[in-house]
Amino acid sequence: MFALCDCNNFYASAERLFRPELNGLPIVVLSNNDGCVIARSEEAKACGIKMGDPEFLVRDLIKKFDIQVFSSNYVLYGDMSERVMHNLARWFPRLDVYSIDEAFGWLGGVSDLATYVPRIRKSVVRNSGIPVSIGVAPSKTLAKLANKLAKKNNGVMVLDTDEKITAAVHDFPVHDLWGVGRQYYKKFEELKIETAGQLRDMPEMWFKQHMTIIGQRMWNELWGRPAIPIDAVRESTKGVTVSRSFRNYIEQPDILAEAVTLYATRLAEKLRAQGLRCLYLQVFLYTNENREDHPQHFPSHTHKLLIASNNTSDLVKIAVTVSARLFKYGMKYRKAGVIATGLVPESELQLNIFSAHDGGKKDRVSEVLDKLNLAYGRGTLRMATEGYEKKWRLKHEFLSKGYTTRWTDIIKVK
Template identity: 40%
Template sequence: MYALVDCNHFFVSCERLFRPDLRNHPVCVLSNNDGCVVSLSHEAKILGIKRGVPLFQIADIVKKNNIAIFSSNYLLYSGISERVMKIITDTAKNVDVYSIDEAFIDLRNYEKKELVPLMRLLAEKIKKWVGIPVSIGVAPTKTLAKVAAHYAKKYKGYKQVCCIDDEQKRVKALSTFDIADVWGIGRQFSKKLTSFGVNTAYDFTQKKEFWVQKHFTIMGVRAWKELQGIPTINTTEINRKQSICTSRSFGATVTDIESLKESIAHFTAMSAQKLRKQNSIANIISVFILTDRFSKQEEHYYHTRSMALPVGTNDTAELILYAHQLLTELYKRGKAYKKSGVILSGIVPNSSVQQNMFDNLKNREKRSLLNKVVDNINSKSGLNSVKYAAQISTDKKWTTKTSFKSPDYLTNINELFEVH
């Protein structure tokens, strides 16, 4: 059996943690540059707001209902996520942190009768110690655990924990579960399935395996088996990304190369940190820059350039050096750039480094230790507490717009929560 611990409306719950006056009030959290709604409370859903809708389209609803709007504060969310995940890993063995607000627990070493009471205690502990509400699904596979967590969140009668532990419960749960919401199916797969008359997860399980193999990829077959109660998905493999892209649209257009270099250095450092977190290295780095495609003043410019690295690496300073080289080749004076980004690919485990006798870096072991120290400091003290000079700027014209951002309560001593 597996459990999925899923934080309810996570970004909204994080904001409400420091704003208890918003507990039963409609709240929406926006994407980068305050563009679209990425997280919303139950109260906001009742008003007809949907995830992904642009802010300008709901401006009248926001004003009429006094909806609380927040810019995404990822530094705050990651800090709260670390606290939630620490409780989970301290409480249970074999925990796989899947995302910022989800974690799987392998429950195969526990007695069946212990599962629901244990998970209910975990949910209560997270709520009491951190203040974040969670829903927990328990089932024979990770995909079914996702289905169970959906019902635990939707129906209060489950008291935060829904368990699918027999055939009757499995069939009942899948019979009313939309095929588009099944983990691993996706929008394109769901459209194809509905064209075949498959509207629910249960409909999908009634198809023969050879039919699924004929019409879908290996991921479709895995999803079908998981819904049957046959474990096939290794989330550790899923989490080890084959490419890492970090990019942002700028709050204002940028014309000078120095500002672009700062943005590229910042995105490269973020990508390198993600690489190290999954114990991997990259063999290819790509950089892209583009102008505003909606601008009527100039022709849209988008170009990318890639480089095969002489030695696979996750070293921040080395990757920034290569990224700046590529940017210099791409940059055209006089253009107003709206977005830049970095892509690391050719990703393999640390153990797969192919050495090069002509490698110019002779102190890779020491630099690896330096990166580890920097990551530890930033983990404890907040993102970018320690950073490279290439990332530092007094005028970050390239940063995203965050007009509704909450304070960094956990990492900035000047923005600590005040109690009056």
């Protein structure tokens, strides 16, 4: 049996966790630069706030219903996600973390699911404070379906018999099924297939003739025949990206160097955290394509390293040099980013006969940077080209505190 554990309104729940006075109040979380709505509490949904709504278009609704607004605090969300996943890992022989707020677990060998699954939910809520819903079924697709039903059934739904599965799929909207995208839904709409039950009743031969392998897997999964196993080994990462939009337009190369330095620093940290090095570093710049009155420029360049690296010094130097070559006066740059590809494990570093390797010293410096920034807060030590004021940084007017990651923000109980 498979279980899908999903955090309820995760971002909003994480914001409420340290501010209980917000319980029952509508909450929205905004994207980078406080642009669009990316998360809503149930109360905010009832107020008419839709996913993806630009903030400036819903200001009247926010004011009318006194909706609490937060900038996206990914450090807080990432930390709370890790706590939830650690709690879940205690209950499952195998756990596949699917996203920041979802995980599939395997429950093979557990006989009394009706008792065991509510205990999992109760334990996670008690130990992390984040409400979760758990759906259990013989396949991942059915577990996803069960999870959606669990949100309306005290947080738990177990589909462990044919009768329960048939009843669950009978009225379940086909467009809410895991794996049904726009193209599939359009095809189902033409055939007047509105529910998962109707889709499951279609002949297997029709799926083989008209659907891709994904569609055939979906059909088997709806019948409780697992076609998407728990991932025993995660696929290796193909690339790592760090990119951000700027709070204000950047029109000077030295200001651009500050931003690119920060992004390359974050990229190097990510690579080291994953035990990887990169052979290729791409830098790109964007102007605002939505402003027809601005000249447009979307340059990018990929630099090949002679020896794969993940130390901050090397990557920052390359990124700043490349960005200076890409920069063009008269342009108003709105976004920049760096992408690492050609990733190799640190243990498989291959030297170059035509290049002296002095990375050992730089690697040790990066290691010291990581330790000090972990102990005293990110950015305590940084590259000089990163600057100090950073007026170009993301707009975060409604950012909550780092309750679990910053000493000064830890809640004090009197």
